[in-house]
Amino acid sequence: MDGSNPAYRPDRHPSESYDDILNRDTRPVPDHMRQGPAPDLGGEGIAVDRYFSPELFKKEVEHVWMKVWQWACREEEIPDVGDYVIYEVVGKSLIIVRAPDNSIKALYNTCLHRGRKLVTLNGCKNEFRCPYHGIAWNNDGSFKDNPIGWDFPQWKDEDIGLPQAKVDTWGGFVFINFDHNAPPLMDQIGVLAKHFESYDYANRYKAVHVAKVVRCNWKVLAEAFMESHHTVTTHPQILPFLADANSQYDLFDDFVSRQFSAQGVPSPFVYDKNYTASDIINAMGGVATSAQNMGRGGGEGVVPEGVSARAFAAEAARQSLGAEDGWDYSNCSDAEMLDALLYNVWPNMSFWAGFSPNLVYRWRPNGLDPDSGIMDVIIMKRVPKTGPRPKAVPMHELGADDPWTDAPELGAGLIGIFEQDMGNLPYVQEGLKASGNGVVQFGRYTEMRIRKLHQMIDRYIAAGSV
DSSP, X not given: OOTTSTTOOTXXXXXXXXXXXXHTOSSOOOGGGSOOOOOOOOOOOEEGGGGTOHHHHHHHIIIIITTSOEEEEEGGGSOSTTEEEEEEETTEEXXXXXXXTSOEEEEESOOTTTOOOSOSXXXXXXXXXXXXXXXXXXXXXXXXXXXXXXXXXXXTTSOOOOOEEEEEEETTEEEEESOTTSOOHHHHHHHHHHHTGGGOGGGEEEEEEEEXXXXXXXXXXXXXXXXXXXXXXXXXXXXXXXXXXXXXXXXXSSSXXXXXXXXXXXXXXXXXXXXXXXHHHHHHHHOOOSSTTTTSSOOSOOOOTTOOHXXXXXXXXXXXHHHHHXXXXXXXXXXXXXXXXXXXXXXXXXXXXXSSOEEEEEEEEETTEEEEEEEEEEEEEEOOSSSOOOOOOOOEEEOTTSOGGGOGGGOHHHHHHHHHHHHHHHHHHHHHHTOSSSEEOOOSSTTHHHHHHHHHHXXXXXXXXX
């Protein structure tokens, strides 16, 4: 296709659109998956020091991380009273705990006496007793006792419960906000929640969770997963079956954006290769690029005459997934069975839509280091139609020098993808510092979500600096 196409726009790849691909799918596609808002956010470059300046990072901590909603854990990780997990970001530490009234609390993980962390490992407790001097709080944060209380007259008749962060939930995720005056969670994720109603995230469980330290700023990490066109050089093995450069990008509001990339369709970069449907299916079987097609929708075989690779893979996914979890996927669209459907919630979260196992990402600063970040990768599976709910797996932590191959639970395909991505990122961080003109540039359409990330950071910093 070329510029004679009446739907062609200069900021879109001149090949077929994601919408064109959806029009050929074998099942009806939900209306909300069609092209949404794609505003022009401008084309100005941004300063490279945004990725390493200690001064800017300090402002991000104060005006962004202390003000935004961010997911801390899954509800199924703390099913019983006293169960808790620790969530840490930018030097803050919270105890996310199931209280006796079945509510969820986010308690600051700091003793009010001399400041020691109350807990350093996840677990289950009916009290949080400081290992330093033995002062204790109940698991709802209320004060319990002080072995040397006679020497603390200043605490008499005072409320010395543990300080708490704000808590809300959606889709089985527990969200926290350090700002008690923050708007409700649904003000931030409303579009996502509406579009995900049929995917029933609350009825999923955490089957895999890997968190890795990476030597780059948290924004460098996030940006690596906010566009698809880097595949042409970073992930060439997926070009035979992933429509990357013609991905769809939408920006719904200040907080929710998305990118959709079709599977079972070759990249525009290799249209001249004339892959057969069987070639595409065999390539998909050799490289599982997402939780969606991990172990399903691919494999060796011959696609019947007149059947597209995409239709063949989608039907294989319906059959294999239904056999695994007992649910009926016969009416689910090809797109919702196969495609990379990434919804981002500003500033640091990504949730994959669809019916097959879903990926969820989270990007955080590594403590107070602007040159280091942490990426969490979760695979969510649907709770089987019959039988008990599987337990959530614990987080598997990888250090900066640990390869993704140390987390085989991700599967070979995803490990390969992440290794390729992480091979770029430390050198991005070094290159930003070595820049000769002090500026980076973003594409007008394919990278508008990245530009929005920075615009929102500026807005929050400006609002907090008044």
